[in-house]
Amino acid sequence: xxxxxxxxxxxxxxxxxxxxxxxxxxxxxxxxxxxxxxxxxxxxxxxxxxxxxxxxxxxxxxxxxxxxxxxxxxxxxxxxxxxxxxxxxxxxxxxxxxxxxxxxxxxxxxxxxx
Amino acid sequence: xxxxxxxxxxxxxxxxxxxxxxxxxxxxxxxxxxxxxxxxxxxxxxxxxxxxxxxxxxxxxxxxxxxxxxxxxxxxxxxxxxxxxxxxxxxxxxxxxxxxxxxxxxxxxxxxxx
DNA sequence: CAAATAATCAACTGATCGGTTGATCAACGA
DNA sequence: TCGTTGATCAACCGATCAGTTGATTATTTG
Numbered sequence: 709x710x711x712x713x714x715x716x717x718x719x720x721x722x723x724x725x726x727x728x729x730x731x732x733x734x735x736x737x738x739x740x741x742x743x744x745x746x747x748x749x750x751x752x753x754x755x756x757x758x759x760x761x762x763x764x765x766x767x768x769x770x771x772x773x774x775x776x777x778x779x780x781x782x783x784x785x786x787x788x789x790x791x792x793x794x795x796x797x798x799x800x801x802x803x804x805x806x807x808x809x810x811x812x813x814x815x816x817x818x819x820x821x822x
Numbered sequence: 823x824x825x826x827x828x829x830x831x832x833x834x835x836x837x838x839x840x841x842x843x844x845x846x847x848x849x850x851x852x853x854x855x856x857x858x859x860x861x862x863x864x865x866x867x868x869x870x871x872x873x874x875x876x877x878x879x880x881x882x883x884x885x886x887x888x889x890x891x892x893x894x895x896x897x898x899x900x901x902x903x904x905x906x907x908x909x910x911x912x913x914x915x916x917x918x919x920x921x922x923x924x925x926x927x928x929x930x931x932x933x934x935x936x
Numbered sequence: 937c938a939a940a941t942a943a944t945c946a947a948c949t950g951a952t953c954g955g956t957t958g959a960t961c962a963a964c965g966a
Numbered sequence: 967t968c969g970t971t972g973a974t975c976a977a978c979c980g981a982t983c984a985g986t987t988g989a990t991t992a993t994t995t996g
Binding site: 833837870888889 | 963
């Protein structure tokens, strides 16, 4: 995944309205009007949010007459968790290693005292 | 996890410099100067990035004389993957359900034809 | 064809963001 | 004690962003 893609994806998620749209779409696909319904902001604003999500690759859109249903893309979400997990796991590995070193030092200390 | 926390965390990750800092810290803790070294931007700019990451709860800072080492917090990263996975898994469930419906319809069709 | 509906485009505003320069603070070391 | 170093604060600039209003493009339906 390129840097620009990660920029787009994470900044797309950095907005409560867009996360709410993600949450809604996880249950089923929906149109702009359906997605806009629970919000107080204008339909145009929601349309912009949807374009941001689409540009980020988090959702896809199809054609159904004059409607443009939105669909959540689980694979895109998985790519993000993949990126995060890379560094989370590495950090956890490092902490375990450090714990090991500390335990060894403590052990040495006990021996020195005995 | 509150909405504001998710805002802060995801927008913190929506910047390549901050992601590079995350990547660096996953290998070991480091000071501002160490983190700034590979960048062309000023140390002040890096300091701001670090404050953003700290505010978002993704990293913590300790005191070591005049140094302020940064440490990556794996738990914060896990909270983010947790949020994402909630909706990814729900979406995948929905798609499987839909596949089931389509398979049933196709099956009905075959029966009708026989 | 005309009215209505789904969605977008265009232009504008206020706020936030990433970055800079210059000054300041606090801890260290000769 | 004084110069140096690690780090931050403050003020500013240009760009981007979320939201608005108003007009426009397609598609459906009477």
